Amino acid sequence: MATETKSLYAKLQEMDVRYVYLLMLIVISAPVLKPIGLPLGTISTETTRLYQYINNLKSRDIIVMEADQSPAAAAECQPAMVANLYHAVSKGLRVLFFCPRTDAVPFVEDAMKLVLGASSDHPNYGKLYVNLGYLPQGEIGLAGLASNIFFTNRDAYGNDLRAMEFFKDLPNKNARDWKLIIYYGASEADHDVRQVTDPYGCPTGGGVAAVLVTRMYPYYPDKIIGFQTGLRGAAEYELLVKRPGEAAAGMDAQSLGHLAIVIMVVIGNIGYYASRKKPSEGE
Amino acid sequence: MGAIETLTILAAAAITLALFSYLWRENLAYRIAEHAYIGAACGYGVLVAAESAWRLLEPRLTQGLTYWYLTAVIGLLYLAFFSRNYFWLYRYPTAIVLGSEIGVTVARSLKTQFLEQLRMTATITFPSPFPFPYLNSAILAVGVICALFYFYATMEHRGPLKYVSKIGIYFLMAAFGAAFGSTVMARISLLIGRLRFMYFTDPAYYLIPVAIALLIVGIVLDRRKKPETA
Amino acid sequence: MSQIVKRHIPHMVLVAVAFFMAGDTLLLEKPYNDLASSGTAVVSIIGSFAVLLSVTMLSRLHVRRVQRKTKVIESSVLLICMWVTLIWGFFRFAFQGVSPTKEFAVQQVFNAIVSPGDSTIYSILAFFIAAAAYRAFRARSVEATLLLLAGSIVMLGYAPVGEMISGYIPSLTKWIMDVPNTAGNRVIILSGIIGIVALYVRIILGYERGWMGRGD
Numbered sequence: 001m002a003t004e005t006k007s008l009y010a011k012l013q014e015m016d017v018r019y020v021y022l023l024m025l026i027v028i029s030a031p032v033l034k035p036i037g038l039p040l041g042t043i044s045t046e047t048t049r050l051y052q053y054i055n056n057l058k059s060r061d062i063i064v065m066e067a068d069q070s071p072a073a074a075a076e077c078q079p080a081m082v083a084n085l086y087h088a089v090s091k092g093l094r095v096l097f098f099c100p101r102t103d104a105v106p107f108v109e110d111a112m113k114l115v116l117g118a119s120s121d122h123p124n125y126g127k128l129y130v131n132l133g134y135l136p137q138g139e140i141g142l143a144g145l146a147s148n149i150f151f152t153n154r155d156a157y158g159n160d161l162r163a164m165e166f167f168k169d170l171p172n173k174n175a176r177d178w179k180l181i182i183y184y185g186a187s188e189a190d191h192d193v194r195q196v197t198d199p200y201g202c203p204t205g206g207g208v209a210a211v212l213v214t215r216m217y218p219y220y221p222d223k224i225i226g227f228q229t230g231l232r233g234a235a236e237y238e239l240l241v242k243r244p245g246e247a248a249a250g251m252d253a254q255s256l257g258h259l260a261i262v263i264m265v266v267i268g269n270i271g272y273y274a275s276r277k278k279p280s281e282g283e
Numbered sequence: 284m285g286a287i288e289t290l291t292i293l294a295a296a297a298i299t300l301a302l303f304s305y306l307w308r309e310n311l312a313y314r315i316a317e318h319a320y321i322g323a324a325c326g327y328g329v330l331v332a333a334e335s336a337w338r339l340l341e342p343r344l345t346q347g348l349t350y351w352y353l354t355a356v357i358g359l360l361y362l363a364f365f366s367r368n369y370f371w372l373y374r375y376p377t378a379i380v381l382g383s384e385i386g387v388t389v390a391r392s393l394k395t396q397f398l399e400q401l402r403m404t405a406t407i408t409f410p411s412p413f414p415f416p417y418l419n420s421a422i423l424a425v426g427v428i429c430a431l432f433y434f435y436a437t438m439e440h441r442g443p444l445k446y447v448s449k450i451g452i453y454f455l456m457a458a459f460g461a462a463f464g465s466t467v468m469a470r471i472s473l474l475i476g477r478l479r480f481m482y483f484t485d486p487a488y489y490l491i492p493v494a495i496a497l498l499i500v501g502i503v504l505d506r507r508k509k510p511e512t513a
Numbered sequence: 514m515s516q517i518v519k520r521h522i523p524h525m526v527l528v529a530v531a532f533f534m535a536g537d538t539l540l541l542e543k544p545y546n547d548l549a550s551s552g553t554a555v556v557s558i559i560g561s562f563a564v565l566l567s568v569t570m571l572s573r574l575h576v577r578r579v580q581r582k583t584k585v586i587e588s589s590v591l592l593i594c595m596w597v598t599l600i601w602g603f604f605r606f607a608f609q610g611v612s613p614t615k616e617f618a619v620q621q622v623f624n625a626i627v628s629p630g631d632s633t634i635y636s637i638l639a640f641f642i643a644a645a646a647y648r649a650f651r652a653r654s655v656e657a658t659l660l661l662l663a664g665s666i667v668m669l670g671y672a673p674v675g676e677m678i679s680g681y682i683p684s685l686t687k688w689i690m691d692v693p694n695t696a697g698n699r700v701i702i703l704s705g706i707i708g709i710v711a712l713y714v715r716i717i718l719g720y721e722r723g724w725m726g727r728g729d
Binding site for chain 2: 518519528529532538556561566567569588592602614617636656662663668689691693695696700701705706717724726
């Protein structure tokens with residue numbers, strides 16, 4: 001009996017999947033270790049709109065940073081939060097932090113220490129920056145905070161909010177005093193639109209993980225005025241504030257990774273159609 | 284860098300490599316790392332949640348409002364979940380939290396996610412190429428209507444409705460394709476973050492040759508265990 | 514009597530709380546809104562206790578595994594990591610007033626185990642996506658082809674290399690995200706909210722009793 005020789009395409013189809021893992025590891029590691037220096041290209045409209053909105057705010061306007069990033073999403077959202085915080089600090093804005101999830105709390109601390117040099121012991125803490133820490137019950141907690149800015153009574157470090165200069169001159173003591181709420185995370189920004197934007201008129205922005213970005217567009221540009229799309233958006237914002245950091249450094253590897261996946265899809269489909277058996281004559 | 288910070292980074296690198304070892308095959312190191320993560324994450328989450336609950340409760344108790352202790356009593360009723368005879372007590376805190384969730388979201392959801400979405404479909408203009416300024420908005424509106432018809436199950440999709448539904452599924456497939464592309468971008472970003480940690484954090488990178496050596500040993504042992512194929 | 518206490522009163526509590534909180538979203542009366550704000554704090558405190566369920570369930574499951582001598586090492590590691598973190602964190606918070614987010618040992622546990630664990634588990638998916646892209650994503654129909662095309666264009670559009678390949682790719686990506694993606698997600702949101710509201714109405718009317726759990 002003659003043995004059937006498999007075509008190259010058929011062999012590629014049946015290849016051990018671990019070779020694909022190895023290929024991905026090499027493709028992504030190489031530009032991380034030796035950057036290529038690909039230009040970032042055109043900055044997206046979504047990031048530009050967010051940047052311009054923050055740029056047009058006046059000194060002491062309040063922006064709220066909702067840190068909902070898990071350690072997994074932090075790879076994309078943390079660089080965005082840091083870049084936005086640099087921008088806010090340079091504009092003299094007041095920044096209120098809170099976290100709807102427990103494992104986002106250290107990331108607020110990290111961002112404050114990186115940008116401001118300190119968190120609760122910064123001289124402007126309580127005047128320009130307040131960290132409310134973890135706010136339980138997600139949307140319910142946000143609704144409570146939006147309706148009453150003293151909802152938690154104390155900040156993340158146990159200080160009385162009513163004694164802080166940050167809250168002294170607020171006319172409404174609710175979300176009407178906020179100029180922007182920026183969501184960082186991978187869950188959903190819908191609750192910000194529901195509980196803050198529509199009832200109180202404070203627009204929503206985003207520094208979201210890429211998995212969430214498709215869900216931002218139904219609210220864009222009316223409710224969500226702008227957002228940073230994953231690592232790319234964070235890199236764009238870093239360039240806009242002229243502080244290239246983690247995000248910009250990762251774009252070469254992002255490029256090659258995406259290219260590799262697209263090429264694998266194409267080769268996989270070519271191989272699939274090429275290796276499909278043609279019916280032999282007489283059968 | 285202090286000794287404890289060094290140990291922390293080494294532990295983080297070891298956990299990372301142990302979890303990555305799943306790509307070779309499932310093994311004890313992966314399972315240990317996974318279970319360590321679940322236990323530590325649960326413990327950390329409980330601590331932060333407890334502290335935040337105390338932050339909400341303590342100011343009211345110090346004001347002499349001792350009836351706020353009731354909230355803690357009702358919260359402890361969650362533990363009735365594990366009782367056979369008193370399971371029904373678990374329904375009280377659940378009813379309060381679920382009722383609150385319903386009340387807070389339903390009215391606002393209907394406005395934001397229903398009425399406003401319909402309004403934005405009809406009114407928002409995206410820039411379109413000359414000479415059709417409203418082309419994109421028109422395509423968007425057509426797409427929303429057709430995709431809604433795809434989910435319309437009251438009538439059979441026959442005749443013109445069949446083509447409307449077909450156009451709807453094409454829009455949905457494009458949306459899912461966009462979601463797939465975004466998801467790929469997200470996962471690759473995470474991988475880049477992990478690799479940057481491993482390659483550039485001192486002393487995490489010292490574990491990389493150790494991991495490679497262990498992998499080679501694992502491959503050799505695997506090959507020896509496999510019976511020779513005829 | 515027992516059914517009233519076990520089923521009907523919890524249901525009435527749910528309905529009362531739901532209407533009370535919904536009223537807060539619709540009415541602008543300061544006394545009412547202040548009361549609702551306190552109500553939100555009550556719910557936040559009560560809801561925080563739900564984490565006790567996770568600790569208890571994990572402990573029961575893994576203690577049983579250790580007793581039955583199945584996966585002893587893994588279960589022991591989980592129990593040790595969880596309880597050491599909890600006991601030390603509670604001791605430092607309850608007796609010394611040190612917040613868990615500031616407590617050195619607890620933060621080291623987060624940095625050494627939680628953060629790398631969470632990140633790595635999700636980053637492994639990048640490899641699985643690559644394998645799936647190579648082995649499973651086939652353009653077998655018009656719909657599948659459309660999905661793959663949209664996905665490929667979006668992937669290239671979000672990477673700097675896309676603009677280097679062709680200047681049209683970023684514009685095409687933006688068009689896909691602005692128009693078909695928005696249409697598709699808008700429909701998902703519209704359909705989803707109708708389903709959620711229907712579910713909530715069923716819960717309030719008492720037709721949906723799954724939230725009550727097992728038993729009578």
